[in-house]
Amino acid sequence: MTESEAMTRADIVARFDRMARVAQEGRRILDSRPDGAVDEGFGTSGYRDTSGLPDGALRASLGCGDPVGVAEPRPGETVLDLGCGGGLDVLLAARRVGPAGKVYGLDASAEMLELAKANAAEAGVGNVEFLHAAIEDVPLPDAAVDVIVSNYVINLSADKPRVLDEAFRVLRPGGRLVIADVIAEDGLDPDRRAEAERLVGCALGTLTEADYRDLLARAGFSTYTVTRQRAVVGGLHAAITQAHRPDAPPGILIRPMRAADAEQVLAIYQAGLDGGNASFETTAPAWDAFDAGKLPLHRYVAVDAASGQVVGWIAVSPVSGRCVYAGVVENSVYVHPDHGGRGIGLALLNALIESTESAGIWTIQSGVFPENTASLRLHEKAGFRVVGVRHRLGRHHGRWRDVVLIERRSPVVGR
Ligand SMILES: C[S@@+](CC[C@H](N)C(=O)[O-])C[C@H]1O[C@@H](n2cnc3c(N)ncnc32)[C@H](O)[C@@H]1O
Structure with missing residues (x-):
């Protein structure tokens, strides 16, 4: 990674550290966004059911979809949330996998992880573990998890191919990946696209559907679909991307x-x-x-x-x-x-x-x-x-x- 990319990631992490403090102070993060920012459809409005979850997790919610609802983790499965933020998806996944399962929440922002840990403690879940790390370098061994979810994070990476390579590596054979992210239509005017990305906080640019499909195929995923959920602004769309790693015999x-x-x-x-x-x-x-x-x-x-x-x-x-x-x-x-x-x-x-x-x-x-x-x-x-x-x-x-x-x-x- 170049120095400027490293700086960019540091800037992004600092921004989310500040946002985490907003939620820690009892305010909703989305309410603190600059004037003109597009927030409609983001956060908890993307979920079918958030009942019974701690207020701190709801206030911190910044996602653009419900990847856990799509992935449907089963009891006993191991789940990894890439860029877990305040931990809402971690808690939803923890409910589904139950005490026999486990959920890892990974985030580069130490403040977000503090918030997520406090939310997990308040929710009384014991089957979660938080990893202070980058989504480009996941500190887990190969084939360690059954399911990966990620909610409005991958657009923030300066090295998106590497994120998908890492997701492939840590998924077990037959494991599944569900990403909620904002994607761009093909052929958008570059200035219009950059302005739309700024309005929704995609600081390092969006992928198109074709980009996602190409990167998933290169990473080794054998099936992949990208489904638009709703238009966001200026040719950007919230989308759910699903992929799975090829299955294999034991060993x-x-x-x-x-x-x-x-x-x-x-x-x-x-x-x-x-x-x-x-x-x-x-x-x-x-x-x-x-x-x-x-x-x-x-x-x-x-x-x-x-x-x-x-x-x-x-x-x-x-x-x-x-x-x-x-x-x-x-x-x-x-x-x-x-x-x-x-x-x-x-x-x-x-x-x-x-x-x-x-x-x-x-x-x-x-x-x-x-x-x-x-x-x-x-x-x-x-x-x-x-x-x-x-x-x-x-x-x-x-x-x-x-x-x-x-x-x-x-x-x-x-x-
Ligand atoms: C828009 S928020 C979404 C948080 C959470 N998934 C949700 O739905 O509320 C993006 C999160 O990704 C984290 N993040 C951004 N870039 C990252 C990176 N390269 N590695 C790890 N985490 C990152 C940020 O710290 C932040 O918590």
Whole structure:
């Protein structure tokens, strides 16, 4: 982070420290905002039910939606609130997860956390813990929480991609993220947009729906939706963004493939080719060629959660440059030979299906040697059908081989 960004965050934190003092003095923070600020629809008005919560939490409420109401945390789950402020969403989540669950409230403002702790004490909840930290550097281990909520905070970050990367990292496989935030319409005049952002206090600018979708996909979320809730001012809208991390078998994490994974990915590729039934290729490509041929947003690795070792990967290539085939891709999935039979291939395929459908891709196809019955079974489990057998399609180690053409047509994209 540059010095000016660090200053900006310090300025923002100082501003929220001051706001927390307003609530500590018994006033509603939204009433203390400068003249002309747009407050309608913010704070407690975004919630269905805040009965029984301490006044201090209600006075401090600054959100633009009800992410806990959308995420619906279940008893026993662990929830993280990014930028918890005075703790209203922490208390709502704590009620839902009950004594068997736990809620972390994270905020960079020490004064907001003091307020949140006092509110939690007044509410008599014991299953909460507050973290004085930045949403860009969450002090929790990987895969630590079931649910992440965040209410009108991410627009305040100078490094929004990093916030979503961190959210992905700390979510457990299958975990869900629900963000209430203000977003901008596409194509707004920059001056008009900046003025609207100023009026609603988005000090570091808003994202558009397309920005959110792109950042979520890059972070590795396999499903994501951005739903506008209401117009706010000047082309800005309060929106709820929902995303989830790909599910995985016990002891495995699925995350985006990175250049640093190249050596392990290519070694697994080569091991598959050496088995003789994976592909016509006999030698795995160099990373540059692999990287250039695969779509960047639909590559995942499965890693051992304890060691971080890559145990499988999946990626897709476009089948054609022709416009009509824009939503048709061909997949490759490889699992390390020592880790077969653990459900890793199916988890990778499911992650790919979700991420391609989220991006509007309608068909995934693949060619499989008929002898590779494990791969045919795996793809069938993931909803692929056999299109037909292509006879004597190519020579492999001097022998003509058939290829089974399989495909999965999405039931949700392009119906
Ligand atoms: C608009 S308030 C929303 C608070 C709360 N979510 C609510 O709904 O009332 C934004 C909160 O995010 C915190 N915040 C802003 N930038 C942050 C960052 N980079 N890391 C952690 N917290 C941050 C502020 O201190 C403040 O408490």
